[in-house]
Amino acid sequence: MPHRPLPDVRDRADLDLLLRRFYGAAFADPRIGPFFTEIAGTDLAVHLPRITDFWERALFRSAEYRRNAFAPHAALHSVRPLTAADAGRWVQLWRAAVDGLHSGPNAERAKAVGERIALTLHKRLAGADAPLTGTGPGFVPLAALELRSAA
Numbered sequence: 001m002p003h004r005p006l007p008d009v010r011d012r013a014d015l016d017l018l019l020r021r022f023y024g025a026a027f028a029d030p031r032i033g034p035f036f037t038e039i040a041g042t043d044l045a046v047h048l049p050r051i052t053d054f055w056e057r058a059l060f061r062s063a064e065y066r067r068n069a070f071a072p073h074a075a076l077h078s079v080r081p082l083t084a085a086d087a088g089r090w091v092q093l094w095r096a097a098v099d100g101l102h103s104g105p106n107a108e109r110a111k112a113v114g115e116r117i118a119l120t121l122h123k124r125l126a127g128a129d130a131p132l133t134g135t136g137p138g139f140v141p142l143a144a145l146e147l148r149s150a151a
C-alpha cells in the first residue's frame, strides 16, 4: 500500500508535539517513568517549554537554553542510580517517538544527538569504565551506541 513519506522535523511546533508524545511514553514506562513521576515529581507544564528550548537550540539554534542540563540527572542519580539499561530505554523511546512522526535529515540528527547525550550522560554519571550492558526485551545496549559513535 503506498503511503506518504513522513515530514522532517521543521520547527518548534513539530518539537512540541514530538516531545509531548515522547514524555507521554517516558512517564508511562515502567523502567524510566518513576524518575519523572516519583523521584523528580516532574510538572510537564514546566518541563515541556524548557526541554523544547533545549531541542530547538540543539537542532535549529533558534532558541536560548542556558540551564544546566546535567544537574537534574546528577540529582536523580544520587537518589536512584541511572543505569545503562535506563539510558538504553530512553534512547529506545526517543528513536521510536521520532520515527513515528518524522523522517529526514533533522529527524536523523535528533536521534543521533539523543543517542550521543544519553551515552555521555551515562558515562559522566556512572564512570567512564562502567559496563554498558543491560537486560530486557528490546533493550538498546549503550555498547551498540558506542560502536556507532566511533564510526
Ligand code: HEM
Residues within 6 Å of the ligand: 032, 035, 036, 040, 041, 042, 043, 047, 050, 051, 054, 067, 068, 069, 072, 073, 076, 082, 086, 087, 088, 090, 113, 114, 117, 118, 121
Ligand atoms: C536515563 C535516561 C533519562 C532520564 C530517566 C531522564 C530524566 C529526567 C528528569 C526526571 C528530569 C527532571 C525534570 C524536572 O525538572 O522535573 C530531566 C531533565 C532534563 N533532561 Fe533528562 N533524563 C534522561 C536522559 C536525558 C537525555 C539523553 C537528554 C538529552 C538528550 C535529557 C535532557 C534533559 C534536559 C535538557 C533536562 C533539564 C530540563 C531543564 O532545563 O530543567 N535527558 N531528565
